[in-house]
Amino acid sequence: MKILVCITHVPDTTTKIKFTPDNKQLDKAGVQFVIGPYDDYALSRAIDLKNELNATVTILNVGTSETEPTIRKALALGADDAIRIDAEPTDSYFVAQQIAAVAKQNNYDLILMGRESIDFNGGVVHGIVGEMLGIPALSPIMKLDIEGRVAKMAREIEGGKEYLEAELPLVLGCQEPIAEWKIPNMRGIMSARTKPLQVLPPFAEDVLTETDRFELPPPRKECKFIDPENVEELVDLLQNEAKVL
Amino acid sequence: MSVLIFVETNEGKVKPSSLEAVAYGAKVADMLGSSATALVLGELAQEELESIGGYGAKKVMHAADSRLNQINLLAYAEALAQAVEASGAKVLVMAKSSLGDPVAARVAGRFKAAFAGNVIELPTKEGEHLKVKRSVYTGKAFAYTILKGEKQIIAIKKNILAIEKTDAKATVEAFTPTLDDALFSRVKTVKVEKASDEISLPEADIVVSGGRGLKGPENWGMIEELAKVLGAATGCSKPVSDMGWRPHHEHVGQTGVKVSPNLYIAVGISGAIQHLAGVNSSKNIVVINKDPEAPFFKAADYGIVGDAFEVVPKLTEALKKRLGK
Ligand SMILES: Cc1cc2nc3c(=O)[nH]c(=O)nc-3n(C[C@H](O)[C@H](O)[C@H](O)COP(=O)(O)OP(=O)(O)OC[C@H]3O[C@@H](n4cnc5c(N)ncnc54)[C@H](O)[C@@H]3O)c2cc1C
Numbered sequence A: 001m002k003i004l005v006c007i008t009h010v011p012d013t014t015t016k017i018k019f020t021p022d023n024k025q026l027d028k029a030g031v032q033f034v035i036g037p038y039d040d041y042a043l044s045r046a047i048d049l050k051n052e053l054n055a056t057v058t059i060l061n062v063g064t065s066e067t068e069p070t071i072r073k074a075l076a077l078g079a080d081d082a083i084r085i086d087a088e089p090t091d092s093y094f095v096a097q098q099i100a101a102v103a104k105q106n107n108y109d110l111i112l113m114g115r116e117s118i119d120f121n122g123g124v125v126h127g128i129v130g131e132m133l134g135i136p137a138l139s140p141i142m143k144l145d146i147e148g149r150v151a152k153m154a155r156e157i158e159g160g161k162e163y164l165e166a167e168l169p170l171v172l173g174c175q176e177p178i179a180e181w182k183i184p185n186m187r188g189i190m191s192a193r194t195k196p197l198q199v200l201p202p203f204a205e206d207v208l209t210e211t212d213r214f215e216l217p218p219p220r221k222e223c224k225f226i227d228p229e230n231v232e233e234l235v236d237l238l239q240n241e242a243k244v245l
Numbered sequence B: 001m002s003v004l005i006f007v008e009t010n011e012g013k014v015k016p017s018s019l020e021a022v023a024y025g026a027k028v029a030d031m032l033g034s035s036a037t038a039l040v041l042g043e044l045a046q047e048e049l050e051s052i053g054g055y056g057a058k059k060v061m062h063a064a065d066s067r068l069n070q071i072n073l074l075a076y077a078e079a080l081a082q083a084v085e086a087s088g089a090k091v092l093v094m095a096k097s098s099l100g101d102p103v104a105a106r107v108a109g110r111f112k113a114a115f116a117g118n119v120i121e122l123p124t125k126e127g128e129h130l131k132v133k134r135s136v137y138t139g140k141a142f143a144y145t146i147l148k149g150e151k152q153i154i155a156i157k158k159n160i161l162a163i164e165k166t167d168a169k170a171t172v173e174a175f176t177p178t179l180d181d182a183l184f185s186r187v188k189t190v191k192v193e194k195a196s197d198e199i200s201l202p203e204a205d206i207v208v209s210g211g212r213g214l215k216g217p218e219n220w221g222m223i224e225e226l227a228k229v230l231g232a233a234t235g236c237s238k239p240v241s242d243m244g245w246r247p248h249h250e251h252v253g254q255t256g257v258k259v260s261p262n263l264y265i266a267v268g269i270s271g272a273i274q275h276l277a278g279v280n281s282s283k284n285i286v287v288i289n290k291d292p293e294a295p296f297f298k299a300a301d302y303g304i305v306g307d308a309f310e311v312v313p314k315l316t317e318a319l320k321k322r323l324g325k
Helices: A037-053 A065-076 A092-106 A125-133 A185-190 A231-241 B016-031 B046-053 B073-087 B099-111 B181-186 B219-229 B238-241 B273-277 B296-298 B308-322
Strands: A002-006 A008-012 A034-037 A056-062 A081-085 A108-116 A138-148 A148-158 A160-167 A172-175 A197-200 A209-215 B004-006 B036-043 B059-063 B089-097 B112-120 B122-126 B129-136 B139-146 B154-156 B169-176 B187-194 B204-208 B234-236 B263-267 B285-290 B302-305
Touching: A002 A037, A008 A065, A034 A037, A034 A065, A037 A056, A037 A108, A037 A138, A037 A172, A056 A065, A056 A092, A065 A081, A065 A185, A065 A197, A081 A092, A092 A108, A092 A125, A092 B112, A108 A125, A108 B139, A108 B302, A125 A138, A125 A172, A125 B099, A138 A160, A138 B099, A148 A172, A148 B187, A185 B238, A209 B112, A209 B129, A231 B073, A231 B285, A231 B302, A231 B308, B004 B016, B004 B073, B004 B099, B016 B036, B016 B046, B016 B089, B016 B154, B036 B046, B036 B073, B046 B059, B059 B073, B073 B099, B073 B181, B099 B112, B099 B154, B129 B154, B139 B154, B154 B219, B204 B219, B219 B234, B219 B263, B219 B308, B234 B238, B273 B296, B285 B296, B285 B308
Parallel strands: A002 A056, A002 A108, A056 A081, A081 A197, A108 A172, A138 A172, B004 B036, B004 B089, B036 B059, B059 B169, B089 B154, B112 B154, B204 B234, B204 B263, B263 B285, B285 B302
Antiparallel strands: A008 A034, A138 A148, A148 A160, A160 B187, A209 B139, B112 B129, B122 B129, B129 B139
């Protein structure tokens, strides 16, 4: 059983986003980068499956050398080895192309990733990879068990969930509560340093989108405070000022 | 550059978010001097199909295949891809959803199409291509992105467009995609669990959310009652769904559902940056919290500093009176 876990390298969830003065790029000064929280769920489930099924777990990241500390963290959580495609992850199609190319060479039984990255929130890489490989891609998956060659899953839908079954190989976009987030221990951190990390050049170069400018949302107006003894005033404001009732 | 809109239905009705996608797609088609066609998968009443014309689509392609009555990601993506080919559409529009995203993804992979999700405004033309404004960094910023593919896919966020409905009726045409049975059997749906008679959170115009300040699941009655008076959906913060007080599909925020209703009411939620990320595109935010220093007040339009257990029942009563309920 071979599992590939694709991770993103994204600003920590508490980051206040800023851009360079020309608004062309994220201002990375002082920003801490982490494994995407949804990818973290995928990775945690993969590590549990490794223990349950004696599987191997390979990490894949499309990113420049900047992302290596993030990859090492993923290795510290218990993955066996890692591949980094040495390129700026410009858009979903480009990233999916790299993942699909790696997958074609290695025959993974499961390709896990987060349902979306928390930088561009596209939520489509899993599906593009599935299409490129000609296998099902399912997302957002909140429960996953493997019995023989069959994956038993729950997928979140609006207002509920659906339970699905499909044969491997599969591509899955994951989210909570598929597994408990893990924290690396000292032994993991030490051994991560010596685990193999292969760096490969990009397989193809198709970039289909181009962002020419970023913008921050305008600041919100000051909050209007209402006396808790006078909730009618809030009702007035919602009706006559905000016009939402 | 003709425009195809992927339409989702629920219990015999077109979903409101899809009607917004139709209106958006029709405006894009106008801009491009072309026409908009909607695609509906699964059986639906003729009247409901024709009414899609009221939102601007001239034509509806209808695949009345009963196998499509139940969602199946692979079959839906295949049917949509065939509809893109049959209609010759260059632009595909849909609402962002747990169905739209994975289906759009496969179609993007199939046609090497440029994809932009979380789009929040009508596009502009940039030479041959469309340029969109989309929400990035989970609502903390926006990006202006040019779609360079020969085919371009736009998934829109909810509540970004004022919709005017007319009495126009769409022409309905039968559409028969070739769908191999294997597509349906490759992924088996074993069971669907859906809370009934509940307003869907991503679709709702008003959302009432509760946080850890509510102390326990037994206190959610007052949140539900407030939501009922407002015709609102209910949501919650992450610890609330982590502790199992509320189902996971109500979890709002960076790692949960992202909402953009006209009104978001947060009760007993501190306003951690991860929660704000999922709600900051709401048009109006009301915060009820007993701590005047709660960070949520900085993101709020209206605030009440007070105990939720006193304020919420009073507010519900006042609303009942005002709305005549
Ligand atoms: C990677 C990551 C991702 C995350 N993603 C999300 C996410 O998507 N969504 C999310 O919500 N959180 C998320 N979180 C968690 C987030 O950081 C906060 O922990 C969480 O939002 C806090 O929830 P809360 O406000 O309900 O609880 P608390 O922080 O405990 O706040 C409770 C609030 O209730 C108020 N209160 C208490 N009693 C009363 C009363 N009687 N009346 C009125 N007010 C009262 C208190 O003053 C306080 O402000 C994430 C965290 C991480 C690390």
